[in-house]
Amino acid sequence: SGRWARxxxxxxxxxxxxxxxxxxxxxxxxxxxxxxxxxxxxEGGSKLKMLxxxxxxxxxxxxxxxxxxxxxxxxxxxxxxVQLGGKDxxxxxxxxxxxxxxxxLMTGGSEExxxxxxxxxxxxxxxxxxxxxxxxxxxxxxxxTFSFPVRQLSITSGTLIKWTKGFSIEDVVGQDVVLExxxxxxxxxxxxxxxxxxxxxxxxLAGGRYLNNDVIAxxxxxxxxxxxxxxxxxxxxxxxxxxxKSGEMVINMEWGNFRSSHLPITEYDHALDVxxxxxxxxxxEKIISGMYLGDIxxxxxxxxxxxxxxxxxxxxxxxxxxxxxxTPDMSAMHHDTSPDLKVVGNxxxxxxxxxxxxxxxxxxxxxxxxxxxxxGARLSAAGILGILKKLGRDVVKExxxxxTVLAMDGGLYEHYTEFRVCxxxxxxxxxxxxxxxxxxxxxxxxxxxxxxxxxxxxxxxYL
Ligand code: ADP
Ligand code: MG
Numbered sequence: 200s201g202r203w204a205r206x207x208x209x210x211x212x213x214x215x216x217x218x219x220x221x222x223x224x225x226x227x228x229x230x231x232x233x234x235x236x237x238x239x240x241x242e243g244g245s246k247l248k249m250l251x252x253x254x255x256x257x258x259x260x261x262x263x264x265x266x267x268x269x270x271x272x273x274x275x276x277x278x279x280x281v282q283l284g285g286k287d288x289x290x291x292x293x294x295x296x297x298x299x300x301x302x303x304l305m306t307g308g309s310e311e312x313x314x315x316x317x318x319x320x321x322x323x324x325x326x327x328x329x330x331x332x333x334x335x336x337x338x339x340x341x342x343x344t345f346s347f348p349v350r351q352l353s354i355t356s357g358t359l360i361k362w363t364k365g366f367s368i369e370d371v372v373g374q375d376v377v378l379e380x381x382x383x384x385x386x387x388x389x390x391x392x393x394x395x396x397x398x399x400x401x402x403x404l405a406g407g408r409y410l411n412n413d414v415i416a417x418x419x420x421x422x423x424x425x426x427x428x429x430x431x432x433x434x435x436x437x438x439x440x441x442x443x444k445s446g447e448m449v450i451n452m453e454w455g456n457f458r459s460s461h462l463p464i465t466e467y468d469h470a471l472d473v474x475x476x477x478x479x480x481x482x483x484e485k486i487i488s489g490m491y492l493g494d495i496x497x498x499x500x501x502x503x504x505x506x507x508x509x510x511x512x513x514x515x516x517x518x519x520x521x522x523x524x525x526t527p528d529m530s531a532m533h534h535d536t537s538p539d540l541k542v543v544g545n546x547x548x549x550x551x552x553x554x555x556x557x558x559x560x561x562x563x564x565x566x567x568x569x570x571x572x573x574x575g576a577r578l579s580a581a582g583i584l585g586i587l588k589k590l591g592r593d594v595v596k597e598x599x600x601x602x603t604v605l606a607m608d609g610g611l612y613e614h615y616t617e618f619r620v621c622x623x624x625x626x627x628x629x630x631x632x633x634x635x636x637x638x639x640x641x642x643x644x645x646x647x648x649x650x651x652x653x654x655x656x657x658x659x660x661y662l
Contacts, residue, residue, distance in 0.1 A: 203559075205507035210563060210570075213499050216465040217574040223461060224581040224629060230459040231585025235452070240436045246458055250451040251435065252401050252427070253354040254654060255443030257408040260286050262656035265333045267391065268648045269320055269380075272346025272399050273364060273422035275299050276316060278323040279648040282331050283656055292330045295648060296323050309371040309379060317383035324389060339391040340659055342651030345376050346399040346425070348453050354658050357396050363455065364423045364490055367476050394655040398451055399608070399647040400427035405654050406646025407606025414604045416586050417643065420579060420618075421609030423481070424488040426454045428586050454582055455484030462486065463574060467498040474521065483582070487575040489526040489611040495571050497524040500551075500564070509560070510553050517552045524550055530615045533568035540565065569617070576618045580625035587630070587638070595633050606643035613642065 231247075238249030262283045270277040279295040298319045304312045324339070333339060347366065349357035356377050362368065371379065377393045384391055397405070400417045404427050407414035416428035432438065432448045468486055471494060472478055475485070485491045501518045503509035510518075517523055528546050535542035540561035547553040547564065556564075583605060587593040592603045612619055627635045643650075 202508045206503045206509040206563070209499070209503050209506060210567060213465060213467070213567075214570050217463050217570050219463060219574055219577040219581075221628065223463065224577055224584070224625070226461040227459060227578060227581040228584035228588060228629070230461055231454070231457060231582055232588045234457060234459075235585065235589045238452075239430070239434065239450070242437055244437070246456050248348060248360070248451075248453040248456065249435075250348065250453060251351060251438060252397065252449040252451050253351050254395075254397065254401055254405070254449040255432070255445050255447055256657060257429070257449070258405050258650075258653040258657060260289065260409060262653055263288075264337075264656060264659070264661075265331050266340055266342065266394075266652040266655045266659075267320075267324070268342040268344060268402075268651040268655065269316065270344040270346075270399065270402070270648050270651065271316060272344065276319075277645075277648055278320050279645075279652060280323075280327065280331060281649060281652045283653070290649070293649070294326075294331075295645075305365055306367045309368050309374070310383070312368060312371075313379045313383035314386065317380065317387045317389065320384070320391075321387040321389045324391070334661075337661060340394040340655045341391050342395045342397065342402070342653070342655035343377065343380060343393050344397055344399050344402045344647050344651040346419075346423070346647075348456075349376065349396070349398065351396065354395050354654075355393055361477070361480070363477060363481055363484070365476060392660065394660065395651060395658045397651050397654055398425065398427070400425045400451055401449055402647030402650030402654070403606050403608045403643050404428070404449060404646075404650065406648075406650030407604070407641065407643040409649070409653055410643070410646075411604050411606075411641065413602040414606045414641070414643075415590065415592070416583075417606040417608070417646070418579070418583060418612075419609045419647075420488060420607065420612040420622075422488060422490045424455050424484050424579070424609070424611075426452045426582065426586060428452070428590070452586075455481045455488070457483035457582070462578070467495055467502070471495060471498060483578070487579055489609070489615075491526075492571050492575060492611075493524040493526040493529040494522050496529050496564075496567055497521075499567055499571075500524075509563075510556070515551050515553045517550070526611065527614065529568050529571070530617070533565060533572060533615075533617050535565065572615065572618045573621055576621035577625045580622050580629060583626055584629045592638070593630060593634060595637070601637065603638045605638070605640045606646055607640055608643050608646055613644075 238245035238247040282292040284291040351357040404417035
């Protein structure tokens, strides 16, 4: 019928605009490399902030003692304690707890948020059992993973540049987040020192390196997306401090804010951006990460419903609700292997209030999920190629058997199998067989929590 043809025309047009042929991916990778250079050259030189982390040494395995970590950066935050036993003992013991952040705290006041976090951490510390040992006379130390763009002043302090991922608490912007946390810890009567302020990419890099010496970069694909990597200290023109002994410095790219004319951006992405809490910012993040993928799918479905009566004569009202279709639901539909696409049918019914969809309709929905996920995964791979190019690891060097390992984490990477498989195969495609043989991607399961604790250990006041 005419309606179906119109709906398919909308879908096809969207597909064309989302296309990521290999040539385009190479342009994106090259643009990423160029922006990396620009961001390292001068403050404000690029959309990529290329933030100096003050981490100039990654874990060696010799770390010892009891350390805590707190991971704030999405819809949940995690608290963790780990007993480190040095080279032989490694991680002797670990425990964690996950707490969801009440949505009103994400857009409320600074004090309420930090008080809530400190109170939850205090509760967790109270449950510390016999398997954990704090050396006598010592203060507990914490690695604070704060996964928003921060201008670091030292390893233990940094001011918030801006919120992302649905957070918006104006009175924290420009403030030292370690100071805010420390004040809240004191109010709780909790005697604990923040020994390292890092973000999740740095934590994942540290956690990855602890397990594998060849880890040189970390990528997060969760609610948001970001990457960090180990740079030569003398390749950072904007760094005017002393060169670290190691000769290295970990850089937090804040790649979620990358943008380039080569990115395939559609009218739906544009509308999502305009209506977001941070219009004009985090454009790469908005086409790749878990916070947004489901909503892109919803927007295309809405257009198909409005312009082509894809779901019948009336437009299902739920389809107009922003973020009602979450990426985990999109992923569940995408992975539906039942012959009648039962999962898709149920999601459409339960989430969007659309009953009795035909198999043909369900298939089109799966196809749409595939288009959106494929674009995100392939662009992520292009971003990674950009990093490898910056480091000269996109080629095989004569006589060198240099291995390159990327530590990956985040709910999107971990749970969205189609996304992960597409990312990994695209990276292989981009690198070619010979280079690929020396490059591997490893899932660093909650590396960021352990990583922050490890960095607290290597920056302990008792060393
Ligand atoms: P955060 O990024 O908030 O620190 P995670 O790394 O756990 O936390 O990632 C959570 C995000 O991962 C969710 O916001 C969601 O977008 C995505 N995600 C979680 N589960 C799935 C899933 N089954 N399929 C696809 N995406 C998922
Ligand atoms: Mg996280």
